[in-house]
């Protein structure tokens with residue numbers, strides 16, 4: 001995924017390898033998927049850099065846990081939740097002693113994964129002349145926007161106006177022609193939905209969906 005021609009197919013394949021037979025989510029491929037997406041976002045222009053900086057900061061926090069002394073605890077989402085909750089390592093009411101817990105950091109990426117799912121679904125099913133920026137804005141308003149203050153929502157919707165047309169977008173994905181790109185999205189989406197669903201259920205079970 002680093003260097004050479006960049007295909008969104010490889011990036012989305014990372015989400016396919018996230019889920020184990022025991023239906024656990026592996027954090028290694030999850031973060032590799034996000035790294036690839038950010039790389040793709042960077043290629044869309046400097047106007048998106050405030051978004052990619054925030055995503056990178058969150059990926060880096062998680063990578064430091066996954067490569068740190070307690071890396072075994074951070075192998076899967078499930079082991080991370082167990083470890084952090086049993087050790088009192090998550091700020092549940094307000095950010096204080098553990099402002100950057102793995103649980104709250106993944107929650108931000110998890111919400112963004114819902115945006116990605118809606119955006120890719122929109123892109124896949126839209127008419128050829130559909131506006132990518134409208135698809136992106138609708139997906140954002142139906143997901144992440146609820147968690148962002150006005151100023152972030154404003155900056156994000158201004159940035160979305162710079163998105164290329166649907167066909168140009170499908171082309172930069174670098175997976176062949178528009179038909180192939182649409183087919184690839186159809187193959188990738190069930191895996192993204194699966195990762196999202198498992199995470200949502202886990203977080204709901206442990207009352208972690210509103211972490212500050």
Ligand SMILES: CCCCCCCC/C=C\CCCCCCCC(=O)N[C@@H](COP(=O)(O)O)[C@H](O)/C=C/CCCCCCCCCCCCC
Nearest residue numbers: 037038040041050051054055108109112115136152156173
């Ligand atoms: C063929 C389609 C391929 C699509 C490829 C898309 C590539 C997208 C890559 C990365 C997505 C960005 C993920 C953003 C994570 C945002 C996490 C977040 O919500 N952070 C906020 C809260 O954090 P805390 O303050 O609580 O720590 C933070 O305030 C956010 C700041 C930045 C603005 C985030 C706007 C998010 C818009 C997401 C849409 C990206 C648009 C990409 C256009 C293709």
